[in-house]
Amino acid sequence: MQYAKLTIRIAPFLLLFFSLLFLVNYVFVSQAHAVLEVEVKGGFQSADPIAIVPFLWSQSGKAPVDIGSIVSADLARSGVFSPLSINQLPERPTLEGPINFPRWKNTNVENLVIGQITAIGQGRFEIKFKMLDIFTKKNSIEYRYNVEKKQLRRVAHQISDQIYQQLTDTKGAFDTLIAYVVVNNDTDPKKRIYTLAVADSDGYAEQIILKSKKPIMSPVWSPNGKRLAYVSFEKDRSIIYMQELTSGKRKTIAKFKGINSAPVWSPDGKRLAMTLSKDGNSEIYVMHIASTVLQRITNHYSIDTEPAWSPDGRSLIFTSDRAGKPQIYQVAISQKGRSGNPKRLTYEGDYNAGASFSPDGQSIVLITREQERFRVGILQLANRQLQILTRSRLDESPSFAANGKMLLYATELRGRGILEAISVDGSHSPQRLRVLSGDVREPAWSPYRGR
Amino acid sequence: MLDWIKDNSTAFAIAVVFHLLFLAALLVNCQMDKPDKIVLKQGDIIQVSAVDANSYDAEVRKIEQKKKAEQRKKVQAKRKAQELAKKKKQEEIRKKKEKQGKADELKRKKAAVAKKKKEALKKAEQEKKRKKEADKKRQPELKRKEQRDRAEREIVQKIERNWRQPLEVPSRLECKIEIVLLPSGNVVAVKVVESSGNQAFDRSVETAVRKASPLPVPTDSVIFKEFEVMRLRFEPGSY
Structure with missing residues (x-):
């Protein structure tokens, strides 16, 4: 009986307490959850600005094939891309080296392709490349090839296909x-x-x-x-x-x-x-x-x-x-x-x-x-x-x-x-x-x- | 009103708390009445014990009590007679008053109607005053709305300037994203809420927002709260 009386006496306080909590929550939570919705129309259509850094060749002489320029020409020919010319590149980062993102942001380029080609003996070459999104700073694709010299051009076209597919959602047709x-x-x-x-x-x-x-x-x-x-x-x-x-x-x-x-x-x-x-x-x-x-x-x-x-x-x-x-x-x-x-x-x-x-x-x-x-x-x-x-x-x-x-x-x-x-x-x-x-x-x- | 509450959320919360505390205090006072009754009962018990203490001249008391009881009976009888007489008088008076009351009520009703009219007029005037005051209060609110709208416009414009759409994409696409902003306007998170179905298009939307970062968010920290999380619906214009 005593307990029942006590609960009856406490009840109004509990009620008050919870109603108070609810009110306070309502005021704060409603503010936090009022997500602003905005419409964005317009924008513009243009070729995708991309930067292809010349592929690094750190051995003596010249690289047997300039893969970077083949890729650049492929992408430009498609009309879907507008690669930055080599003299417009703000820097030439390497695969492992740091990238100065603020400088790249100033170029209006959205994606950056970095690669290297290395002679690995017996007439074979290793080609590595990756593409980064300059605004998320994340790698979107990364590949490695091990081929004979006569296949180097084809590798370049395959790299173009990889980039094309990644950025347009359509299979590339450069390796044809x-x-x-x-x-x-x-x-x-x-x-x-x-x-x-x-x-x-x-x-x-x-x-x-x-x-x-x-x-x-x-x-x-x-x-x-x-x-x-x-x-x-x-x-x-x-x-x-x-x-x-x-x-x-x-x-x-x-x-x-x-x-x-x-x-x-x-x-x-x-x-x-x-x-x-x-x-x-x-x-x-x-x-x-x-x-x-x-x-x-x-x-x-x-x-x-x-x-x-x-x-x-x-x-x-x-x-x-x-x-x-x-x-x-x-x-x-x-x-x-x-x-x-x-x-x-x-x-x-x-x-x-x-x-x-x-x-x-x-x-x-x-x-x-x-x-x-x-x-x-x-x-x-x-x-x-x-x-x-x-x-x-x-x-x-x-x-x-x-x-x-x-x-x-x-x-x-x-x-x-x-x-x-x-x-x-x-x-x-x-x-x-x-x-x-x-x-x-x-x-x-x-x-x-x-x- | 709701906006006022939102803008002064802490003040409102404090007001609510005090209000409720006051109500709580009132409720507690009501409960205080009950302990009083208990005290009275305890008093009875004390009296009983006092009688026990004086038990040695119980006989004297009994005699006195008998006398008192007789006296009481007499007094009670007298009282009853008096009360009966009083009741009769009161009933007579009541009947008279009822007759008078009906006449008074008519008067009273007329007076009440007149009062109500006056009150209504007063209320209307008061409301006018209140509205004027509210308008005065609303001016900063209007300024806030202006600031909010301007920020919204500027944010959309900056994103549009940075929104490069891919060339080989079918028209009639739509993509909805949610972004999280810092007070500096820096975009810290972009999430596609409703995909267009075309990855290249979705990516162009994400890139547009990241490119446009930092966004021109309002400097007022209260207004910024509304911009902290934004939903953006992207739809290519005609070209």
Whole structure:
């Protein structure tokens, strides 16, 4: 009883105490938890400012390959990055050394790449690099390679890919190859030499695949990147060949009567689409490589040529002048051949040709005529919008990078063919690839390389 | 009012504490009444013991008590008669008063209505006065609001100036982050609360805030409290 009375007497005090606590808490806590919410709109879009410090070489002589400048050039060519030039670097930190972050903050650069290359004997080299976020001061990527001298350039492109992927969330396509045809500039047709060559994506490390006194045309990559198909006139008529890159082994694919041209691999690598005139005029055919069985896809008195596969392998697009002027058409394809009637895709302008699909199948790149100039354009298939990317006079053979972010094409500079690359959104001006001697034509960008 | 409480939180807390202490003291006083009653009971017991002490002339007392009891009975009888008479008189008076009361009530009611009207007028005047005083008090509050808004604007502008968005990013992205600031304006923590789904875009937002650090936070330490933790919603503008 006494206890009960006591509790009854204490109750009001307890009540008071807790209500007091609650009040005090309410006042303070409500202040602490009133999180301010603010909207940030605007900002600006620009290339990513990045600093690539020249890779440290602490042995005698010069480094066999300047990896830093290859990486810098790769990133700049993509248009997505604007690397700081070497004379703008506030300092040259090393992998283990300290970094003066306040100085870097003044450069407006967001990421810093530091690396070193060391000869480790027996013709091998060790390459180490890391990338830091200048504002968090944390390493975002760190890699080490151990390679032979001849692989150093490739390592540089792989480093570019790592940086590109880390900062854009998209796989890089620097560690890829390009194939193209070069003609020497001899005015005497009898002295002309045609060369089919393969090089790194920046135009360096050129390897010759075929040399001929007669034209070579339309090189194209197999989906696994191990073979090339092309057209050669070495026997004074057009013949389609397939050649393995490592062994140089060659196989004749098509030497029918008339034209044999424009070969292109199906995405599964088992078929080749091509243009043949064996049945009268230029028509599109599909050949099953293993059985050499041919399927005729088009049948029209006009010219049908330049086939290209959709990424799902279920349709072909091609150029046809069945409506009077060259335009792009699409036709459905099954294992048995054509499975529908061709549908016209392009209506803008009086000349659209040489189309190919983007890797995601959402758009096609083509050559379109605008004010008597032939330019690279991208047609969005969803809304049929055509965007013209270049301002040049005579562009040809546009080809997508494996990641679909860039295009490679040939264009003309003072009467000479050169190669240029441009980002698909046209957000920066075309980047000229290394100027090779001779007249460069018909580039083809390889798929991703196996490692 | 709520703002006043927030701004003067400690003063308010102290006021509340004193108020409640006062209430508590009042409650304690109420309890004091109960011990008084206990004292009275103890007194009774003392009286009893006194009777026991004088037991030797109990007989004398008994006689006296008997006499007293007789006297008391007589007195009680008289009292009862008197009380009856009084009650009768009182009832008569009451009846008279009731008649008068009804008339008075009418008067009183009229007076009350008049009073209420007067009071209402007074209250209105008082409220006017109060409002004027409140406005005077609010002026520093307005200044604070101004300071707060300006800081907010300047912070957003500084971040926007530093917000470089990646080129190859789809439009229509949105990202929400929470940042923690020091009174110096230095950003000490950035946390993505709602991701845009695109890492490059999210990173651009984080970098923008870190690049903009130190942010122009208000110098007033009370206002700064509101900026200590901020949520920022990023949405690219049109370009």
